Amino acid sequence: MAATQTAEWKAVCEKFRLAQELSEVESKKDPENNPFRSKYKARDLLKEIRCSLKKIESEEEIEVSNEADCESGQMVDEGPENDAGKACAGDSPAGLRSARIAVLEYYLGVNHVETEELAAGEQHLTTCMKLIDKCTTSRENVTLYIQARNQLGVLWAGRDEIEKAQGFLEIAESMYLLYMKEDGQPPMDLEDFFVPEGEGLSQQEKTRRFEMAYTHTLYYLAQVYKNLQQYERAGQYCHTTLQRQLEYKQFVPLEWAINAATLSQYYINKTCFMEARHCLAAASVIANLAGEIPSEAAAKESEAESERREELLQKRAEIARCWIKYCLNLLQDAKKLLEDNIGELDLDRQDELKRTRRNEEEDKEKGRKSAVLFGSSDTFDSICSLEEKVSSVFPLDFDEARAIFLVGQCYVAQAKEYFAMDGHVTDHIEILQDHSALFKVLAFFELDLERRCKMHKRRVDMMEPICKDLKAQYYLLICRQLQFELAETYYEMMDLKLAVAERLDQVDVHTIKKFNHLCSSSMKYYQMFLDSLRSPEGKFPEKLEDDVLRPALVARFRIARLQSKLMHSDIPTQLENLTLSLESYKFVVQYCEEHPESRKAVETELELSEEMVLLLPLKINRIQSKIVPST
Structure with missing residues (x-):
């Protein structure tokens, strides 16, 4: 075209290049007290280009129209409403005018969004789409159409209008797929509309930029589906985005790596x-x-x-x-x-799974x-x-x-x-x-039970020092977690030692001492957990919060069991331990009677507690009957 070779046109192209540099490079150096300085300068340049463009394209249209008059002897008067339709034709003056103005509207829209003027940004982006709406899959317009819809999708997602954002982005996705099916050649890039003749982007660079725009579409869709709790689709789109970023070398290593690691957690949850x-x-x-x-x-x-x-x-x-x-x-x-x-x-x-696994998993993986x-x-x-x-x-x-x-x-x-x-x-x-x-x-x-016990001892060794040093007033929740886990770990060790002792003909003093230490340690941490639920005045809550209901009742149940398991030859000590055990079992039963809604949280523990409330008094009476009265 004649206009693409004039000095005036070259000046327009240089102004466009400068606007891009201001927006993408210089804006990063703007001071904190004037963060959009370069963006505003770029906006002014884009507006100047739009004015110049109308003048240049108007002159070009007159020239081309006169040539058409000479050839056909007639001229059809096309109104502005038909400019959009002509945007398909790369050699049509009206088409070029609409396409170039649409590109400027796009950049003005992005500029306003980036300077937090969302309403104005939306208006420019919408105008951009209207200008090319009649020919969205042409080689001239498809990149612009996808990028405009990407921007509108992000804009509406930022307003928490997720379904509206979804609509823009899904159409952008379908437009890419349709174009690749019907044409597939590298389309024009937005910068191609504002370069002197012969200085356009290479085919390879056009392809890279087009694919990058589509990768952004998939990335934004992944976020949209996540917000809509469509996690299956979100995971698929995230994975495809990461694949494409590597394929087209469009990634920042650390950012990509964190996104891939985050995606792994989605796959873990799906096994x-x-x-x-x-x-x-x-x-x-x-x-x-x-x-x-x-x-x-x-x-x-x-x-x-x-x-x-x-x-x-x-x-x-x-x-x-x-x-x-x-x-x-x-x-x-x-x-x-x-x-x-x-x-x-x-x-x-275990044996059954080993027999069936040999080839099954490998075939699945392939x-x-x-x-x-x-x-x-x-x-x-x-x-x-x-x-x-x-x-x-x-x-x-x-x-x-x-x-x-x-x-x-x-x-x-x-x-x-x-x-x-x-x-x-x-x-x-x-x-x-x-x-x-x-x-x-x-x-x-x-x-091996002894080796299992040593593994649990490693758990105690790593958690106990921290639990002792941590200040509950600053880290109450963490303290509770550690206290409960330590109590459970000692409880598991007690069960393992009990299983080992039951295999012996006779239990020695050392084993009894070790067993009682495990019981006492477990009870100590369960009690610390329960004490952490008390008010500043030391009062235990009449009604437990939902998040601590089961742990608290389980702690009381376990304390009851541990009290009854303590090994002592001294009968008064045995009676004292069994009495304390009975009190804890009664606490669980009574709490569930007063708060029936809590029964579901501890069904098994409650059933056993009710049973022990009936049986323990009998056991206590039998032991008491063995005590010989003093004379």
């Missing part, structure tokens, strides 16, 4: 451990593309290096925490599969793997290598469980390096709790 493992392996590999962690010395010398070191350490520690959850959930789900009705390892079930793979030739081998270090199938015996446990424990050490107790109290304790849970579930697979 899709192969997919979860792949996400985590990819996250670890891609995070390493962010570079080496600066040394402490370098971090002290430079503020930028200090910030970079902090970010790298934090993100890699967060990925390590996701690996811990992977290992823990894989072990816990395997436990559910293998346990009998009293929570012990079902050996028959069938699903092609759909979820991440990576390019540069990273694929590294991802696969990392995957091979941990299984994605349920462990069925101790050796398999231990291999997963060791991987999880390795990531515990990594996570604790950043989330240290000094400065990250809550995170550090949550990691310790996960470490404790890893030992707990590993113990399930161990058949």
Whole structure:
């Protein structure tokens, strides 16, 4: 076109380039007290371009119309309402005018949104779409149409109009698919409308930008489906987004890695451990593309290096925490599969699963793997290598469980390096709790009772010092969690020691002393938990809150059982322990009588408590009858 070669047109193109630079580059340097300075300058330039464009295109239209007059001897008068229809024709002056003005309306809309003027932004974006609405899948307009709908989708999502946002984004998605089916050639990019002739983008760059716009559509749809609680679709769109970002090299390594690690947690909740493992392996590999962690010395010398070191350490520690959850959930789900009705390892079930698993899991994995793979030739081998270090199938015996446990424990050490107790109290304790849970579930697979007991002792050793040092007035909820877990851990050790003692012909004094210590320790922490529920005046609540109802009643039930299990040859001490046990059983029964709605929370414990309230008085009477009256 003639206009694309004039000095005036070149000036318009230069002005457009400057507006882009102001908006995308210079705006990042704007001062805090004037954060939109460059955006406002860019807006003024875009408006100037729009005025210039009308003048240039008007002159061009007269020139072309005169040429058409000479050839046909007639001229059709087209009103402005028909400009949109002509936007399909790249060589039509009216079409070019509409397309270029639509591009300017798009950038003005984005500018207003970025400067928090949403109503004006919406108006410009809507005008943009109206100008090209009659020809949305043309090579000239499809990129603009998708990007405008992306922006409107984000705008309405920001207003919590999620379903409206969904509509804009789903149409953008369908438009991409339709264009790729009907044409598929690299379409015009928005910048192509404002470059001198011969200086347009390459076909490769046009393709990259078009695919990037569609990747954004999928990313925004993933967020929309998540907000609509359509988690299945959200997970699928998130995964596809991550795949495309790698394929087209449109990602920031740390940001991509965290998103992949987060997606792994969705797959874990669905028990899709192969997919979860792949996400985590990819996250670890891609995070390493962010570079080496600066040394402490370098971090002290430079503020930028200090910030970079902090970010790298934090993100890699967060990925390590996701690996811990992977290992823990894989072990816990395997436990559910293998346990009998009293929570012990079902050996028959174990043998059955071992017989049927040999080829089944491998065939399943091969069938699903092609759909979820991440990576390019540069990273694929590294991802696969990392995957091979941990299984994605349920462990069925101790050796398999231990291999997963060791991987999880390795990531515990990594996570604790950043989330240290000094400065990250809550995170550090949550990691310790996960470490404790890893030992707990590993113990399930161990058949030797003494070794199981030692695993629970490791849990006590890691939690007890922190529980003693932590200030309840600042960390009440965490203190309660630790107290209850320590009580349960000692309780499990007591049960294991009891099982060992029952196999012996005669229990020695040392074993009795150890057993009583475990009982007393468990009771102590259960009581600490119960005392934490008291008011500042020391009064126990008449009605328990829902979140502590079951733990509190279970604690009283367990204290009752522990009191009755204490081993003493001294009869008065036996009677005292049984009397205290009866009081705790009565508490559970009485509370449930006064609050019938609580019965469902502790059905098993309540049934046993009611039984013991009847039986214990008989046992106490029998023991009392053995006491010889003094003469």
